[in-house]
Amino acid sequence: xxxxxxxxxxxxxxxxxxxxxxxxxxxxxxxxxxxxxxxxxxxxxxxxxxxxxxxxxxxxxxxxxxxxxxxxxxxxxxxxxxxxxxxxxxxxxxxxxxxxxxxxxxxxxxxxxxxxxxxxxxxxxxxxxxxxxxxxxxxxxxxxxxxxxxxxxxxxxxxxxxxxxxxxxxxxxxxxxxxxxxxxxxxxxxxxxxxxxxxxxxxxxxx
Ligand code: SF4
Numbered sequence: 444x445x446x447x448x449x450x451x452x453x454x455x456x457x458x459x460x461x462x463x464x465x466x467x468x469x470x471x472x473x474x475x476x477x478x479x480x481x482x483x484x485x486x487x488x489x490x491x492x493x494x495x496x497x498x499x500x501x502x503x504x505x506x507x508x509x510x511x512x513x514x515x516x517x518x519x520x521x522x523x524x525x526x527x528x529x530x531x532x533x534x535x536x537x538x539x540x541x542x543x544x545x546x547x548x549x550x551x552x553x554x555x556x557x558x559x560x561x562x563x564x565x566x567x568x569x570x571x572x573x574x575x576x577x578x579x580x581x582x583x584x585x586x587x588x589x590x591x592x593x594x595x596x597x598x599x600x601x602x603x604x605x606x607x608x609x610x611x612x613x614x615x616x617x618x619x620x621x622x623x624x625x626x627x628x629x630x631x632x633x634x635x636x637x638x639x640x641x642x643x644x645x646x647x648x649x650x
Contacts, residue, residue: 445500446530449474451488451521453504455511459644461560461579461609463543469508469516471531476522478547478567482583482613488521505534515557519545528554548573563596574600578607585613587625594633602636610639617641 451472458468475491476483483489490496508516516535518528524546532542532554541557548561548569561577563569574580580602582593590610597608610629616622626639 445502446527447498447500448504448526448531449492450497450499450504451485453499453507455508455513456644458517458543459647460611460640460642461581462607463515463558464640464643466514467512468543469511469513469540471504471508471516471518473518473520473523473526475525476520477525478522478549478564480564480566482585482615484614485521491525501531501534504531505538505540508535508540509538513540515541515543517543517545518554522547522550524548524550524552526553528552532556546573548577552576569600571600574602577602580606580608582608582610583613584610584626585616587622590625590629606636607638608636610637611642612639614642614645 451474453469453471455469458464458466472488474488474493474496476489479489518531523544535542536555542555543558543560544552544556545560545562546552547564547567549564549567551570552573559577560579560581561569561573562581562583584590610626612623612626630637630639
């Protein structure tokens with residue numbers, strides 16, 4: 444029997460953050476996240492199986508994705524890694540799409556991924572084996588002090604040597620000039636692997 448997933452939404456748009464910003468992508472946002480960050484902008488995804496919620500098979504999702512001009516599929520959430528993503532990634536690969544995963548890294552990864560964007564959270568530490576697989580890290584920065592703490596965190600873990608580390612201002616601080624200057628100064632002072640930028644899909648409302 445086909446594997447079904449609890450789907451919060453799926454849609455065709457473009458990637459708004461990270462190295463693949465601006466590229467056409469088909470997004471699959473799954474239900475369920477036990478992490479519960481205080482600043483989460485997708486709280487409606489926290490419940491794994493909401494009453495009356497949509498469930499779709501891996502094949503149905505892949506079939507819809509294949510009808511778009513998407514360059515890749517993005518599996519996101521919620522926290523998608525609480526699910527066995529093997530059937531979904533197989534179905535997406537079966538229609539010729541590369542699969543990008545967006546995860547906090549705190550749960551074992553099940554599935555085959557072509558790109559792993561990992562956004563570690565202090566309240567749910569990322570697993571070392573997931574950090575070692577990450578192609579980019581995305582850090583939500585709420586205060587300048589966070590930068591030193593994240594630098595310490597990175598020194599304590601093994602990453603791919605070409606893994607970028609993005610500094611995204613927490614959205615309520617996106618226009619705080621003094622705070623943004625702190626991010627600018629950090630990137631100028633430290634260089635690779637640090638990068639900074641807005642989560643641009645929020646500006647375009649591209650979701
Ligand atoms: S891990 Fe992501 S989806 Fe889960 S609470 Fe945090 S920001 Fe929200």
